[in-house]
Amino acid sequence: MDAIMLQIYGSKPYTPPMVTGVTLVPIYVRISYDRYGKRHGVSDQIKDVIALIEGIPGLEVGEIYEDNDVSAFKKEVEREGYNRLIADIKAGKYVAVACVRGSRLVRQRRQRAEFIDLMESVGGKVYTTDGTIYDFTSEVGRGQFDSDGVKDTNESEKISVRTTRAHLRLAEQGKYAGGRRPYGIERHLEIVDGKVERSYRINEPEATILREAARRVIAGDSLHAIATDFNLRGVPTANGGKWWESQALRYMLRRPGIAGLRTHHSHDNIVGKAEWPAIISVEEWMAVKSTLDSRATKGRKAANDITNLLSGFLVCATCGNKMRNTSSGVRPRTYRCIVPKGKCELKMSIMADPLDDLIISLFAAKLAESAEYTASEAPSRSAARVSNLTAKLERLAEQWATDEISDSAYGAAHRAAEKELEKARTEAEEEARARVVLPGAHAATAWKSGTLSERRALLEILVDRIEIRPSERRGKYGNTFQPDRVRVVWRHQQQDDIPSTQ
Secondary structure (H helix, E strand, O other), X not given: OHHHHHHHHOOOOOOOOEEOOEEEEEXXXXXXXXXXXXXXXXXXHHHHHHHHHHOOOOEEEEEEEEEEOOOOOOOOOOOHHHHHHHHHHHOOOOOEEEEOOHHHHOOOHHHHHHHHHHHHHOOOEXXXXXXXXXXXXXXXXXXXXXXXXXXXXHHHHHHHHHHHHHHHHHHHOOOOOOOOOOOOEEEEEEEEOOEEEEEEEEOHHHHHHHHHHHHHHHHOOOHHHHHHHHHXXXXXXXXXXXXXXXXXHXXXXXXXXXXXXXXXXXXXXXXXXXXXXXXXXXXXXXHHHHHHHHHHHHOOOOHHHOOOOOOOOEEEOOOOOEEEEEOOOOOOOEEEEOOOOOOOOOOOEEEHHHHHHHHHHHHHHHHHOOOOOOOOOOOOHHHHHHHHHHHHHHHHHHHHHOOOOOHHHHHHHHHHHHHHHHHHHHHHHHHHHXXXXXXXHHHHHHHHHOOHHHHHHHHHHXXXXXXXXXXXXXXXXXXXXXXXXXXXXXXXXXXEEOOOOO
């Protein structure tokens, strides 16, 4: 302890901070939940603690450290005010703290032990508004602070368990979790047999906007373009404003609640049907989610953010990097490898217009083979895998709870099953997207007459990438167009090598 003290406070004898014989006492206030952000809770605490300090001779109010709407029980939560207070105590600025009660300072066991050690090292005290003074220079004072803290921690844990169970029970019943109403849904209250009954209904004007947004995302429009259009049209937001943000729109469309599904803890943990009606079908929601997630993972822009059919799909077979459309007044439009010189041995390029025509023709033939994708198709094999893997995770949890498997075995099996479950969910969403977007036997016709956005949406469903391989011949404008240089890699690792026309 002496060595630690020397490192923290130096070799000079420690002198408590004094101002003309008066000890400065900082104030620490905290409240776990401030719904409206008006600080009423911390403001009341500050008034009470100031009155406490002013009522004790020899003490004077120091700096106020505040953590509003911050939990002290949750380990992952960072408390800036508390951290600054601890840093100032370690720096020798204060040797005492005043607060409403000890639980405002610490609720975690390890943090409480560290606080006790620190206050003991500086000979400090904690003053609380209930009249308790914890003197850390004595064993009794340290023990009392620890004992009171243990009671507070145990009570927090009990409350946490009860709250978690209650929230899970409400989720399994499909009940609304509270808070601001979701866009597209409105609350309805009526008196039945002398009791107020609450129900939820679809707000048709708002639901129509969400359905439009979902349909446009599936068709290839970007969130930015949709939000901009809504702003130009003066479409009101959920709180009555008239400014849409693409990230807020993304959150609305990816939220399972839009399909009448209830989640618990996260949007990935769907526990059943919700008590409110669905705005779009589950199939449509899965298609929207797959579309947005695919753009994020593949790094592809939506169709209305680009002007070329194959942008984002073409890759250089030499280095594996993307190819970009280039054009000038002299040379024909060309797709080129965008890697800087020296980092790609051959830097593939290919004439753009003949390639677009080739892919349009090839894809029309491919779509003619895809008539099995219909809206009435039975649940996919991926959906069945999701169900089986979910049941497997439940069995693993039961085996671990009854000590049938060890902690390490459970951890390894759980991680493997979770990984497979995530993969199966992604595949199920992609299949749902295909069933929604691909118009069955009429797919080829829709492809030929479709807009750029619609065509790219179809490409994203079936094509993983299009590789451009080296050419052995050169013409006046570089590589002449050769279909056999093109290899289309379809989803699920299928690929088509285009035969040579020579």
